[in-house]
Amino acid sequence: MTSSDTPVLHELRNVVKRFGGVTAVNDLSMTVNRGTVHGLIGPNGAGKTTVINLITGLFDVSSGSILFQGQRTDTLEPHRIAALGISRTYQNVRLFSGMSVLEQVLTGCYLGRGTSLFASFLGTPDARRKWKASRETAMHLLERVGMADRAGELAETLSYGEQRRIEIARALGSDPKMLLLDEPTAGMNHAEASEIGKLVHELRDSGLTILMVEHNISLVTEFCETCTVINFGQLLAEGTPRTCIDNPDVQTAYFGKKRDALGL
Numbered sequence: 001m002t003s004s005d006t007p008v009l010h011e012l013r014n015v016v017k018r019f020g021g022v023t024a025v026n027d028l029s030m031t032v033n034r035g036t037v038h039g040l041i042g043p044n045g046a047g048k049t050t051v052i053n054l055i056t057g058l059f060d061v062s063s064g065s066i067l068f069q070g071q072r073t074d075t076l077e078p079h080r081i082a083a084l085g086i087s088r089t090y091q092n093v094r095l096f097s098g099m100s101v102l103e104q105v106l107t108g109c110y111l112g113r114g115t116s117l118f119a120s121f122l123g124t125p126d127a128r129r130k131w132k133a134s135r136e137t138a139m140h141l142l143e144r145v146g147m148a149d150r151a152g153e154l155a156e157t158l159s160y161g162e163q164r165r166i167e168i169a170r171a172l173g174s175d176p177k178m179l180l181l182d183e184p185t186a187g188m189n190h191a192e193a194s195e196i197g198k199l200v201h202e203l204r205d206s207g208l209t210i211l212m213v214e215h216n217i218s219l220v221t222e223f224c225e226t227c228t229v230i231n232f233g234q235l236l237a238e239g240t241p242r243t244c245i246d247n248p249d250v251q252t253a254y255f256g257k258k259r260d261a262l263g264l
């Protein structure tokens with residue numbers, strides 16, 4: 001069986017991450033299947049962002065392995081992992097100040113285009129052609145996230161939800177196969193969050209696989225087909241959001257005893 005025959009796109013195998021005396025991720029194994037929206041949930045400090053940072057190569061694993069399309073990635077530099085097709089957004093919006101919406105997205109469109117800085121500086125025909133292609137790509141990505149009509153505006157003047165969309169467009173600039181979203185609905189009301197959910201489903205339907213860290217459990221049931229719940233860096237439950245929510249260990253660790261208060 002080749003890696004493209006299996007439903008598994010991404011996998012953590014017995015991953016451990018220690019920061020001095022703190023074990024942030026503790027013998028965690030989890031899989032993400034192709035073409036799904038998979039949630040990674042857990043209480044504050046459970047290790048969710050650390051998992052994202054391990055997947056993208058920002059942190060080295062202490063032990064264990066990480067595989068993308070069957071290939072080990074935990075030994076690779078972040079830019080190599082990105083080039084394989086993994087892209088991310090951050091927990092806090094990270095846009096460049098003073099740049100237009102289009103320029104923000106253009107910064108994400110260079111990966112793999114192969115234009116040297118020198119050629120760009122000289123403005124060679126090849127560099128100009130690639131620049132034009134990048135611009136077209138960026139506009140197309142803004143259309144995908146519903147922001148094409150705001151291309152010329154300064155990104156910092158837009159609402160928080162709109163800035164999140166721009167971040168997602170920028171992350172799509174490297175043409176990823178898997179998108180990691182770290183709390184994409186943080187700070188949003190339910191209507192704004194549902195709009196992001198709609199966008200996430202559109203991206204999945206266009207062929208992307210999405211791993212999202214999400215705090216809001218009702219949004220996980222709304223957005224995700226499957227999820228992994230962690231606590232103290234360890235696997236607590238996995239399966240459909242409903243299976244996880246119904247798991248007594250999850251209710252105790254993540255939701256406290258007051259499950260009814262969640263209205264689930």
Ligand SMILES: Nc1ncnc2c1ncn2[C@@H]1O[C@H](COP(=O)(O)OP(=O)(O)OP(=O)(O)O)[C@@H](O)[C@H]1O
Pocket residue numbers: 019022023024042043044045046047048049050051
């Ligand atoms: N760079 C670091 N150095 C030291 N400890 C860290 C570092 N990054 C994370 N930790 C610790 O690892 C643990 C897991 O943190 P992490 O940010 O991954 O949790 P989280 O589930 O994303 O939390 P939250 O939901 O609050 O964002 C915490 O105890 C945290 O203090």
